Amino acid sequence: MRHSHNTAEKRRQWLRWLPAAVIGCAFVIDYSTLGGVNVFPLLAAAPGTAAPLLSLRGTIATGVAANVAGLILVLLEREPNRDDLVPFTSLILLTVVAAVLNVLLARDRRQLRTSREVAAAVQRAVLPELPRRVGPLAVASRYEVAHEEAAIGGDLFAVHQTPHGVRILLADVRGKGLQAVRTVNALLGAFREASDHQPDLPGVVRQLESRMRAGAAQADGAEAESFATAVVAELPPDHSVLHVANRGHAASLLVHDGKVHVLEPATPSLPLGLGYLGGDGVPVDRFELPVGATVVLFTDGIDEARDPEGTFFDPVPVLSRPLPSDPETVLDTLLTAVLRHTGGKLQDDAALVAVTLVE
Structure with a gap:
């Protein structure tokens, strides 16, 4: 911002x-x-x-x-x-x-x-700043609004340490305003509860899906058709591998030693709230996460940002160079590049989270 x-x-x-x-x-x-x-x-x-x-x-x-x-x-x-x-x-x-x-x-x-x-104030109450350290992860986050007059959006993030490891959520709710705030608040609450009580990542995703469906069933109008693209990730207590469930969202990036690996899901999945259209399965991908590597998650305000000629921003080349193992530096580098690409202003709100395995 x-x-x-x-x-x-x-x-x-x-x-x-x-x-x-x-x-x-x-x-x-x-x-x-x-x-x-x-x-x-x-x-x-x-x-x-x-x-x-x-x-x-x-x-x-x-x-x-x-x-x-x-x-x-x-x-x-x-x-x-x-x-x-x-x-x-x-x-x-x-x-x-x-x-x-x-x-x-x-x-x-x-x-x-x-x-x-x-x-x-509402945005801060619903979406407080993340702590700089969660378990073995150094954490950085940003929330960039596209328009000063529309400070309440539908982007959200959370990082929690649980008995099952560190769990991460980044999502983009359809819509803006109070409708989006209600859905954001519901998802964050469901994520906190599921993170503590669900023993595996598919269980967390299913609980988020159930919460989205319950909210839609109680709503009317556009809110009844609400959905959210999301990335739900987990680093287990032994830090052996990163588990990622991608629900119709842009692929996260793994930045390490001047290289970027795109964490594409092997099997595409529908957004939260639409999962019933594609069955109850929750595909989970597993990726190696070396010490010093940084995982970058972002909403479509980043990868759909356009320059005056309409060219979309590609974050991969920007991060494909030697960078410190510091999530703050990674996000600053990415935001500086995207704002230079767009001429200083985003077309849509953007939420970003970067986590670095430091031990």
Whole structure:
């Protein structure tokens, strides 16, 4: 989230210079044409430009500066006369209108900021940050929102140490808003319970599937058709092998010694909530996990991110180079690359988890 926030803040800082640039352009045009072009319409645009970008004081100051600039341009060419009353009165009137507009926009921004804070609080309550260490695994996680106005999404992750090993969940629920939050909350609760009580990974997946079906049966409308793509993984107590159940989700990546192995499932499976369409079997794949290797899980906000030409982002080349055995560095490297690919903004929310076997 911090990457996209910093990019947006830099963009806003540059835009704050736009009203001053408009007034400067008026001076340049008037000077280059020796007063042959009426630049008052350009000066009139300055306070309107300032209204959504600056504070009330800044908007009024821009209007005053536009009036002063207009007066200076007139005095440089001739003596003011009665014909100048209309353009100067229009400038004053437009400054007042811009000030009123600024007040209204500021009120809306305050309301939006409050909504964002509430949404962020809900997101943190439902999806708290993961601990940096869980059993033998170093853990890092990120949640990047595509739009500041839509801080509540359907991406989720969890990592729990249990008597049966360390269990990991990363999922992407269909939809957004309160509907998605209810499903996310239900899945996280079901995962915590199943992780502690189910002796094997298929049992965890079946309990998640049952919870999705129960939620759909009690809902109506779009929520009744909800489903979630997911990766459910397990590192047993002896750390011998990584077990992965992929439910219609993008394949995770194993990064080790400058190489990337795509953890493709041998048998495709339907997303959680749709498992009844394909039988009750839960295919589980097994992968070697050497000490120092990092497993990267992500939602479709990463692999479906597009550049201006519509080319999808491929995380494999980015991670196919020597990287420290540090999940934080791996995720930072991946996020920097995907934001560079998209021009600084994601098209969809993205959740990422990286775990490194350190012992």
